[in-house]
Amino acid sequence: MPSAPTSALSPLSPLPIDATLPALRAALASSNAAVLVAPPGAGKTTRVPLDLLDAPWLGSGKIIVLEPRRLAARAAADRMAGTLGERVGDTVGLRVRLGSKISGRTRIEVVTEGVFGRMILDDPELSGIGAVLFDEFHERSLDADFGLALALDAQAGLRDDLRILVMSATLDGARVARLLGDAPVVASEGRAFPVETRYADRDPNRRIEDAMTDAILRALRADPGSVLAFLPGQGEIRRVAAALEGRVGPEVAVEPLYGALMPAEQDRAVSPAAPGARKVVLATSIAETSLTIEGVRIVVDSGLARVPVYEPGLGLIRLVTARASRASVDQRRGRAG
Structure with missing residues (x-):
C-alpha cells in the first residue's frame, strides 16, 4: 500500500484513502467542487480534512465537516485531534447541539448537518470558511440537502472561492457531480480487507x-x-x-x-x-x-x-x-x- 503523501498528515500509518489524496488535492486546486467516492473504512472522514489543511487555496480559512449524527461527529473530531496529538477544541473542534468545543486555534470544525444549516443562515457568506465537506452524503437527509443547496447558492452568488466536497461510500458520483456543475469525481479503490458475505434464512414466524x-x-x-x-x-x-x-x-x-x-x-x-x-x-x-x-x-x-x-x-x-x-x-x- 502506498505511504501517505507529504502533507499536514505525515507521518501516519497508511490507509486506503492515502493513494487518492493527491488526486483529490489536484481536483480541488483546479475546481471549487469535487466528489469523493471511497469505500467504508477507507479513512476519508478523518484523513481528508487533515490533508487539506495546508492546501494553498485554503489559506487561513476553516474547513467545515458535516456529519449525519452527533456520535459520528464526536468520533471524527476525537480521531482527528488524537492524530495531531491534541485535544478536541484545538486545531480540530466540535459543534453539535447542546455542546461545542471551539477555540481561536480551531481550523477544522466537525458539525452535524442541522447545526450547519443554522450556521449558514446566520452567515450566508460563510465568512472565514474555505471549504465545506459533506460526509456520508448518500444518506440524503433533509438537513444535508438543505445545507448543500445553501452552500451552492453561497458559492454561486457570494463566494466563488468556496470549495464544496461531497463524500460517500455508496454514492452515485456522476449524478452528484452533475449537480455540482460537472465537478471532478475522485474514487478510492477497494476496502482494506475483502469481506465474505454469508446469507442465512430466517423463519418469518420467529421474532x-x-x-x-x-x-x-x-x-x-x-x-x-x-x-x-x-x-x-x-x-x-x-x-x-x-x-x-x-x-x-x-x-x-x-x-x-x-x-x-x-x-x-x-x-x-x-x-x-x-x-x-x-x-x-x-x-x-x-x-x-x-x-x-x-x-x-x-x-x-x-x-x-x-x-x-x-x-x-x-x-x-x-x-x-x-x-x-x-x-x-x-x-x-x-x-x-
Whole structure:
C-alpha cells in the first residue's frame, strides 16, 4: 500500500484513502467542487480534512465537516485531534447541539448537518470558511440537502472561492457531480480487507430478536474477532442483549449503541475490546457510517432499519420498521473490512 503523501498528515500509518489524496488535492486546486467516492473504512472522514489543511487555496480559512449524527461527529473530531496529538477544541473542534468545543486555534470544525444549516443562515457568506465537506452524503437527509443547496447558492452568488466536497461510500458520483456543475469525481479503490458475505434464512414466524441472537452466537463460535450487529431500534437491542446474557463467555462484552445513550456509554461501545477479550456491539443504523470500531471482523445484519415516514393525513412523521436500503446494507457490510 502506498505511504501517505507529504502533507499536514505525515507521518501516519497508511490507509486506503492515502493513494487518492493527491488526486483529490489536484481536483480541488483546479475546481471549487469535487466528489469523493471511497469505500467504508477507507479513512476519508478523518484523513481528508487533515490533508487539506495546508492546501494553498485554503489559506487561513476553516474547513467545515458535516456529519449525519452527533456520535459520528464526536468520533471524527476525537480521531482527528488524537492524530495531531491534541485535544478536541484545538486545531480540530466540535459543534453539535447542546455542546461545542471551539477555540481561536480551531481550523477544522466537525458539525452535524442541522447545526450547519443554522450556521449558514446566520452567515450566508460563510465568512472565514474555505471549504465545506459533506460526509456520508448518500444518506440524503433533509438537513444535508438543505445545507448543500445553501452552500451552492453561497458559492454561486457570494463566494466563488468556496470549495464544496461531497463524500460517500455508496454514492452515485456522476449524478452528484452533475449537480455540482460537472465537478471532478475522485474514487478510492477497494476496502482494506475483502469481506465474505454469508446469507442465512430466517423463519418469518420467529421474532427478529431471536433470529439475531442465534446468528450472533453462531458467528462467535465460527470466527474470531468482535461482532457488530445491526438491529432496527432500541427495543430490539435491549431484548437481544438480555437474550445473550449468560450465553456468551466472560471474555465477551455485550455493548449497546444507539443515539439516546449517554456519550460515555457510546464511547465505551466504540472503543476497542480489552486485550484477549471480544466484544459484541448491538447497534442501530447509527453505526453504519463514519465509525470504524477496531477489532470488528464480523457484521451480523438484520436487514432492517427504523425509518421516518411522513403521514400527510395526520401531518406527522412516524417511525416504521422497514427493509434497509442496498446502500445502507453495503455500508454495514463494509464495517467488517
